[in-house]
Amino acid sequence: MSLFDDDRPKKQPAHEIGADLTLISADELSQRIGLLQQEIARLEAERDRKSASKSAAENFFR
Structure with a gap:
């Protein structure tokens, strides 16, 4: 940790x-x-990607 880290403005x-x-x-x-x-669009895309991956895994193990 640098001595100057506390001097930086918080984003x-x-x-x-x-x-x-x-x-x-x-x-x-x-x-x-x-x-x-x-951000909502990004979250929905990730949800859809994960749902598709889960469905593919379920179909594989049937």
């Missing part, structure tokens, strides 16, 4: 679930919605 997450939205502009809300939609 804030793009969006925190349940965060207060009152101080966020409409443009920033739109950007966050876009990021979350991309």
